[in-house]
Amino acid sequence: MTRTTPPRAVDVAAACPALAPLARPATRLHPRSGTPSVYDSSIGGPLLWPTDEPWPHCHGPHDWNFLTDAWNPHGLNPLQSLADAKLTRHNPVPWRRTADVPNAMLPVAQLYTRDVPGLRPPPGKDLLQILWCPLDNADAMPETALVWRTAADVTDILNTPPMPATVDYGYSYIPLPCTVESERIIEYPSDFEKLGSEPLEQMRQWASRQQTGIDPDDIKSWFKDNICVAPGWKVGGHIQWGTTDPFPQPCPTCGTETEPLLTVASCEWDGGTHSWIPYEDQALADDYSTTIGPDVTIARGYKMILRVCPTSPDHPHVQLMQ
Incomplete structure (x- = not known):
């Protein structure tokens, strides 16, 4: 099934010309429960991983956890x-503090460039794989690993990756396997204070001309929720700032300002973003507004954004929580 986002209620170029030059494409992933294979793009699905390549592990330190050694006795x-x-x-083992031993990471996303417009791979690569440790690091986020590879080079596939020694007690970082239904959209920045007074004034004038019934004092929130940045999992686009004010995150190698690669969302939509619900999912809006898809939770329901250097995909990525 494909997913189709309803058109936005505003022609941004006409209503707010100051925002129009800041348009940026994004790809909504629309992860939905499924049984993807190693040859599919997926969230939380199996990875096309070669047997002769070490599996990523996290070396901590970690907080309170519980052992999972007994979870897989039959292979x-x-x-x-x-x-x-x-x-x-299921909770087979009581709470305890584990030693900071290397912890096998779990698959988060596998994205083939053929399926996901907007990915910018290194030359000759066509597959992006992202893994994370199923425990919080010091920044209250899971540590992540990012791998680009050429799918055709993987002929001997690792069918049984290592099991994590420990996972988060609330299962927050175990994404349920999902297929991906990519959809290309256009986004605009929502950090209006950083953009000056002109965009906000143009929004108020538009609301007044159109007699929308929206309180001019609330127009900023309305644009932010309904026009600028889509909720849910996505590639590229803009960041929905909110937990903090916008701040720079330069590349650790060259100092270039990083750009969003993948947004990992705790929900596909919420009460303020129903206008983004795809046509195909609107019957689920009241029942599954926060739990549809992989069912992961970043902190208390935030997003985690992986940001990369636009000058070189070989430079290390950085993480952000909003």
Whole structure:
């Protein structure tokens, strides 16, 4: 099934010319429950990983956790084992503090360039793989690993990746396997204070001319929720600032300002962003407004954005929570 976002209620170029030059494409991923294979783009699905390449591990330090050693005694697929445990809220081992031993990472996203417009791979690469540690790091986010590869080079596939030694007690970082239905959209920045007074004044004038019924004092919030930045998982686009004011995150290698690569969302929409619900999902709006898809939770329901250097995909990425 494809997903189609309803058109925005505003022609931004006409209503707010100051925002129009700042348009940026984004790709909504629309992850939905499924059974992807290693040859599919997915969220929380299996990775096309070569047997002769070491699996990424996180070396901590970590906070309070519980052991998962007993979860897979029969050699079941570890991803399915963890997903089943999450769905049943199975807790075989009591709370305890574990030693800071290397912790095997879990697949977060596998994105083939053929499926996801907007990815900018290194020359010759066509597959992006992102993994994370299923525990918080010192910044209250999971540590992530980012790998670009050429899919055709992987002929001997690792079918049983290592199991994490520990996972978050609330299962927050175990994404349920989902297929991806990519959709290209256009976004605009929502950090209006940084843009000066002109965009906000143009929004107020538009609301007045159109007799929208929107309080001019609330027009900024309305644009932010309904026009500028889409909710949910996506590639590229703009950042929906809110937890903090906008601040620079330069590339650790060259100092160039980083750009959003992947936004990992705690929900696909919420009460303020129903206008972004795809046509195909609108019957679910009241029942699944915050739990549809991979069912991960960043902190208390925020987003995590992986940012990369626009000058070189080989430079290290940085993380942001909003």
